[in-house]
Amino acid sequence: MEKLDLRKQYKHLYQPSAKQVSVVKVPSFKFAMIDGAIEPGLAPGASPSFQQAVEALYGISYTLKFMSKLRQVDPIDYTVMALEGLWWIDASRGEFDIRQPGNWLWTVMMMQPEHITKRMFQDALAQVRQKKPNPALDRLRLETFREGLCVQMMHLGPYADEPATVDKLRAFAAENGLRDLVGRGGKHHEIYLGDPRKAAPSRLKTVLRHPVEKVK
Numbered sequence: 661m662e663k664l665d666l667r668k669q670y671k672h673l674y675q676p677s678a679k680q681v682s683v684v685k686v687p688s689f690k691f692a693m694i695d696g697a698i699e700p701g702l703a704p705g706a707s708p709s710f711q712q713a714v715e716a717l718y719g720i721s722y723t724l725k726f727m728s729k730l731r732q733v734d735p736i737d738y739t740v741m742a743l744e745g746l747w748w749i750d751a752s753r754g755e756f757d758i759r760q761p762g763n764w765l766w767t768v769m770m771m772q773p774e775h776i777t778k779r780m781f782q783d784a785l786a787q788v789r790q791k792k793p794n795p796a797l798d799r800l801r802l803e804t805f806r807e808g809l810c811v812q813m814m815h816l817g818p819y820a821d822e823p824a825t826v827d828k829l830r831a832f833a834a835e836n837g838l839r840d841l842v843g844r845g846g847k848h849h850e851i852y853l854g855d856p857r858k859a860a861p862s863r864l865k866t867v868l869r870h871p872v873e874k875v876k
Contacts, residue, residue, distance in 0.1 A: 677813065689806075691770060691771055691804075695767050727783065743770055744851045748764070758848065772802065820861075847871070
């Protein structure tokens with residue numbers, strides 16, 4: 661049986677340094693995705709719709725893994741990828757501020773291997789609906805996402821301390837002839853290594869990534 665480990669294959673994208681910012685070109689990948697918005701006055705960790713979306717993503721991703729592993733023709737086993745989140749705001753809501761999450765919009769997503777088809781996705785979705793109904797499943801989709809040129813860095817510790825790491829990303833971009841696109845149509849990107857529902861804040865490891873462009 662073929663085995664895939666996309667975390668190792670794309671280690672430069674999912675295990676960056678916590679000591680220095682790196683520049684990467686992120687190609688197109690296939691993702692299971694759900695969009696939503698943080699309820700007024702709530703942080704992401706307290707948002708019911710966000711938690712439902714996370715549960716739906718884990719459910720579909722593990723169901724797809726076992727479907728792939730157990731299929732009779734060309735079975736493939738693989739490591740389920742990390743939960744990821746894109747964060748931004750609508751222009752009418754003001755300016756995106758990493759320190760103020762109350763007005764954020766989000767897309768949470770998990771990368772899927774290229775051999776996962778829309779038919780497999782729909783079959784897996786039907787299984788998850790039957791086993792564990794969840795309103796977020798109605799918003800779940802399989803879609804290709806390409807991020808392109810980005811700066812990124814590993815953040816260690818609580819989410820509340822992320823602004824200091826974001827400042828490093830922005831300073832590095834400015835010093836190297838790059839324009840940070842978050843707030844200019846780009847989205848703040850977080851990749852949660854491990855399960856954020858279970859890890860202690862001090863042990864959290866989060867890849868922070870911002871799309872950039874070269875200053876002309």
